[in-house]
Amino acid sequence: MKSMTSDLGLIENITTIIRPPYFYISGFTGIPHMEYYYVFLSLVYIISLIGNSFIMFVISMDRSLHSPKYIVVFNLALTDVCETTALVPKLLDMFLFDRQFISYNQCLANLFFISIFLFMQSFNLTILSYDRLVAICSPLRYHMLVSHRSMFQLTGAAWVFALLIVLFPVSFITRLSFCGSVVINSYFCDHGPLYRLAAPCCDVLPNIVLSYFIPCLVLYIPMVFIIASYICIIHALFTITLPKDRHRAIKTCTSHLILVAIFYLPINISYLFVSFIPSNIRIINLSLTSVLPPMLNPIIYVLKTEEFKVSAKRLLKRV
Template sequence: MSYLTSDPNQTDNIDTIIRPPYFFISGFIDIPHMKYYYVFLCFVYIMSLVGNTFVMMVIYMDNSLHSPKYVAVFNLAFTDVCGSTAMVPKLLDTFLFSRQLISYNQCLASLFFIFLFLNMQSFNLTILSYDRLVAICCPLRYHMMVTHRSMFQLTGAAWAFAVFLMLLAVCLITRLSFCRSLVINSYFCDHGPLYRLAAPCSDVVPNKVMAYLISTVLFLPMVFIISSYICITHALFTITLPQDRVRALKTCTSHLILVAIFYLPVNFTYFLHSIIPTNARIINLSLTSVLPPMLNPIIYVLKTEEFKESAKKLLSKRRAQRAVVLNQST
């Protein structure tokens, strides 16, 4: 698909910004039975909404969970809900109902929100690793270093930086001219495939730099997380009693699983993209976008005893209140 301007000489005028009315999302090409995959994505999205809303509700309603750590957990659940909502409904609308044309402004808005929440997921995991690092390596100073104020400051700084970064990325896209192909080789308005469409008509060097910066911002937190767990491992070996060591390690298991679910598929696709077939790469990236938000609340419910007890207490209280209401009505 190509975009033709009304003036054929306009493509050679670098001072003129050519903004097409729409783009075409190519998505998944020639894969049989893809409708079943879209139904699966719909199920994953519903589970993500239910699970993360439940996590936020339990944290909000149980005063015992109003601790600095659960500020980050609440923010992670909120980010998962927003990230899934930014990705899945539009993906289903695009491919399940064959609406692969997307307007210029909608494309930029989709790019902004999807990458914003993707970066925030990475930042939230980093904040949680900081919590575990201080709790195990500096237990006597934990309540001094990890406070509500510090957690709100870290979370607020992460949001401000992520918003600024993505606003800058979108602004750099708006300076590009799209005078030829309008086919985005991805399942959403992906930053890389989008700016590369303008390569024949515009200077995309600033966009390439921004792409490297986005990748760095996404993977740099992983370096901090790995470094923090190296320190945590060293601290665990200094604990003399085995049961204390196991107890301390258990407090990290849920976070470690979240980190593995988020980073391993992304790293696999990023480092092996040249040998992975296009469709396999696109499906893997789409699963990377939608599965962690669904699995995060399940892992916290099953692996975190403190949260599990709070959830049981809340559900028991709700059942007792319902039973009182039923008895009064009869």
């Protein structure tokens, strides 16, 4: 009798995790004239792929661009290619060919890859702001503080940190039980819509905490660093006496600031005003945040740089 009671106690303590065989990504369902948006996404993907691949090719082939700054630029282009490739082809496949069902394991992989490349976008912009900060505020110490070794260390640390951080939302999803709906109200397997599906079935408090903690680590802390950097840069600009040098410094900072605004503003709008923005508009806004920066990064930041244009022309003449 005592043995039977203990067995029943063990059975009661066993937690059964319900993992559905698939999820359904609702995405842009119900939004009118979305076929034009799919054409737009296809064009954005092609431009991103060509532009960023060209940048990586020129940097790798021209030794004059093997400088610390272009280590980060190459990393930014690589991240852009990986992010759009992880997102856009699968997105077009799902919604153009009505394949919106995605298996449980594929969903976790989708969450992992899109998240890690999104995090790296933020870290790359932060490292580039550090480069501008040192170049303008401490030009005499630039080659000591911004060396090949330091840039490799920063970009390597960023990849490791992004990898470790992204493992948390993925692993925390695996502990959830999905006993109800399997419809994800997003355009990919996003952590927030995923854990909300499990809310009626199990405790999602750790996921809620994580949904606030991770954006602070990968978005808001880097953004605060960038803002603080530019406060120091603006102060340093007033000490530059030659108008030509000041204009050149402002030009390089303006390109970087445009990239920062394109990346951070839509994300902040979506997260801070989530209660006031209709769901469909929020989904489109976030999807644009994922695809537009990779397309615009090479155009705004790299292709307008005189040093890169000279190298590209020299390389194309050889070909």
